[in-house]
Amino acid sequence: MNLFCVGLSHHxxxxxxxxxxxxxxxxxxxxxxxxxxxxxxxxxxxxVEVYAASEKRVSTDEIARCLVRDxxxxxxxxxxxxxxxxxxxxxxxxxTSGLDSMVVGETEILGxxxxxxxxxRATGAAGRYLHRLFQRAFRVAKQVRTHTEITRGAVxxxxxxVDLAHKIFGDLQNCKVLVLGAGETSERTxxxxxxxxxxxxxxxxxxxxxxxxxxxxxxxxxxxxxxWLEQCGEIDILITSTSSEVPLLWQEKLAPMxxxxxxxxxxxxxxAVPRDVAPDVNALDGVxxxxxxxxxSIAEQSLATRRAQVAAAEQIISQHVAEFDEMITRGLNCxxxxxxxxxxGIVEQGS
Amino acid sequence: xxxxxxxxxxxxxxAVGLGFIFQTAFLSIRGHALGHCPxxxxxxxxxxxxxxxxxxxxxxxxxxxxxxxxxxxxxxxxLLQLFALLAPIDKPHPVRLRANSWLEFHASxxxxxxxxxxxxxxxxxMYLVQERQLKTHHLHSIFYHLPPLTDLFAAITxxxxxxxxxxxxxxISGFFVxxxxxxxxxxxxxxxxxxxxxxxxxxxLHWFAPKRVAALCIVGFSAALTLxxxxxxxxxxxxx
Numbered sequence: 001m002n003l004f005c006v007g008l009s010h011h012x013x014x015x016x017x018x019x020x021x022x023x024x025x026x027x028x029x030x031x032x033x034x035x036x037x038x039x040x041x042x043x044x045x046x047x048v049e050v051y052a053a054s055e056k057r058v059s060t061d062e063i064a065r066c067l068v069r070d071x072x073x074x075x076x077x078x079x080x081x082x083x084x085x086x087x088x089x090x091x092x093x094x095x096t097s098g099l100d101s102m103v104v105g106e107t108e109i110l111g112x113x114x115x116x117x118x119x120x121r122a123t124g125a126a127g128r129y130l131h132r133l134f135q136r137a138f139r140v141a142k143q144v145r146t147h148t149e150i151t152r153g154a155v156x157x158x159x160x161x162v163d164l165a166h167k168i169f170g171d172l173q174n175c176k177v178l179v180l181g182a183g184e185t186s187e188r189t190x191x192x193x194x195x196x197x198x199x200x201x202x203x204x205x206x207x208x209x210x211x212x213x214x215x216x217x218x219x220x221x222x223x224x225x226x227x228w229l230e231q232c233g234e235i236d237i238l239i240t241s242t243s244s245e246v247p248l249l250w251q252e253k254l255a256p257m258x259x260x261x262x263x264x265x266x267x268x269x270x271x272a273v274p275r276d277v278a279p280d281v282n283a284l285d286g287v288x289x290x291x292x293x294x295x296x297s298i299a300e301q302s303l304a305t306r307r308a309q310v311a312a313a314e315q316i317i318s319q320h321v322a323e324f325d326e327m328i329t330r331g332l333n334c335x336x337x338x339x340x341x342x343x344x345g346i347v348e349q350g351s
Numbered sequence: 352x353x354x355x356x357x358x359x360x361x362x363x364x365x366a367v368g369l370g371f372i373f374q375t376a377f378l379s380i381r382g383h384a385l386g387h388c389p390x391x392x393x394x395x396x397x398x399x400x401x402x403x404x405x406x407x408x409x410x411x412x413x414x415x416x417x418x419x420x421x422x423x424x425x426x427x428x429x430l431l432q433l434f435a436l437l438a439p440i441d442k443p444h445p446v447r448l449r450a451n452s453w454l455e456f457h458a459s460x461x462x463x464x465x466x467x468x469x470x471x472x473x474x475x476x477m478y479l480v481q482e483r484q485l486k487t488h489h490l491h492s493i494f495y496h497l498p499p500l501t502d503l504f505a506a507i508t509x510x511x512x513x514x515x516x517x518x519x520x521x522x523i524s525g526f527f528v529x530x531x532x533x534x535x536x537x538x539x540x541x542x543x544x545x546x547x548x549x550x551x552x553x554x555x556l557h558w559f560a561p562k563r564v565a566a567l568c569i570v571g572f573s574a575a576l577t578l579x580x581x582x583x584x585x586x587x588x589x590x591x
Contacts (some may be wrong), residue, residue: 167485168499168501169499169501170498170502259557262557282486285563286562290488294488
């Protein structure tokens with residue numbers, strides 16, 4: 001039995017090509033008709049891959065044809081990659097561990113692979129070979145996450161800000177957030193905070209219309225720009241991104257607001273350039289000031305840490321590849337009964 | 352934080368819990384052999400304090416989802432136990448002590464209070480480490496394994512209250528012991544009580560920022576430890 005993987009990913013195909021070969025409802029029948037005993041399509045925003053087991057060799061072109069939605073002339077001729085046997089296992093283990101992802105160590109792909117496998121198992125498209133392969137892949141991913149720091153730290157400015165907020169306040173549900181300036185980055189940061197449960201959002205902008213529009217968009221309330229400073233006694237997180245040429249907040253201005261809230265920290269995220277908050281504010285007790293450079297530096301540090309863990313992760317993967325290859329050679333060397341898992345299936349993921 | 356986000360680790364809790372069971376068994380056997388609470392020499396006192404630390408860790412850790420405090424608590428407990436086992440301090444008390452329930456209550460409740468103070472000190476160290484990294488923007492590996500600042504501060508406050516209440520009880524019961532105690536011991540014990548009272552007062556009246564409260568927890572526990580060593584030392588050298 002041949003175990004193989006044919007696919008396209010962000011490494012070798014643009015989004016248009018990936019969309020074109022993303023598969024369709026008839027792909028399962030097409031894959032079965034072209035000779036796959038077992039097949040699973042992993043279709044995400046960054047990759048389209050077919051994992052299959054077949055008695056006879058099925059060419060890459062045949063697999064690619066099964067993934068195309070229309071019968072019209074082929075608009076793309078991308079270079080599909082193809083991995084067979086242990087290389088196929090190695091590739092899947094790297095994918096589920098996040099080593100092949102656009103952002104090294106991201107964990108979303110593991111969930112997507114699990115969903116794809118569950119759906120294929122439910123339809124009977126995944127048989128003994130794919131079962132062993134994917135179960136092993138999930139184990140490898142778990143081991144890589146546990147034994148290396150491949151998933152450590154946030155790698156974008158917004159997620160770094162949110163994670164720092166979590167490290168200061170723990171549960172973010174009761175945090176009060178004031179956003180000063182209705183820029184694009186501040187909106188992204190707010191959305192990231194909302195995704196972690198922040199409900200009390202206040203937006204203040206020089207132009208009231210833009211402020212109100214953002215407040216409406218994030219389900220917050222608009223604050224008159226002249227009154228934003230008064231909010232500093234109440235809020236937990238301040239996000240500033242105005243286009244002011246001079247700082248809007250400095251130590252002497254903020255210190256009186258902190259007297260009544262000495263045991264509650266204040267997290268200030270200054271993503272404006274030039275900066276809205278003078279650096280000396282960070283010296284105040286209980287105030288944690290991060291500007292765009294410091295957030296970016298943490299994101300880069302996390303990415304560097306993740307990349308440094310790749311070698312350790314590869315080592316874990318190679319051990320499992322060897323074990324899996326041995327298991328396939330010894331225990332699964334008999335052909336799969338065609339009646340056992342006769343169908344193939346396709347699962348499309350949203351991202 | 353993604354993968355590095357603080358998550359309580361059950362392993363720490365169960366590891367400390369297992370150690371706690373063995374400590375309880377040891378103290379129980381020793382207590383039966385002595386015929387009273389096993390706090391007659393420095394060895395027993397250290398084991399008792401380590402037991403109290405484990406007890407408070409298990410009481411406070413799950414309540415505040417601070418199981419990761421185990422990463423700091425477990426090494427301290429192990430160090431105390433190792434010191435107790437390796438140092439030649441397990442010397443039997445020179446005279447057989449008379450049973451005195453007030454004295455036993457005073458000593459044991461005070462040592463349990465020490466457990467709370469020790470854990471507050473550990474939480475204080477964790478708070479200061481976390482706070483410094485957040486201030487300087489230099490996030491080291493340990494940062495990703497520490498609980499959130501506000502959770503740590505809530506735990507410190509709770510531990511200070513427990514420790515202070517128990518210590519007060521221990522101090523009051525000391526006046527009913529019925530045996531003369533050295534005045535220096537009494538003065539120092541009251542001094543430690545005042546210090547912790549001041550920390551709590553300062554915390555609620557907003558005299559001290561959380562960072563200062565965390566630092567004072569370390570100062571307070573150092574003072575309490577010095578007092579404990581003094582008491583044990585005088586008890587062993589000035590036995591009638």
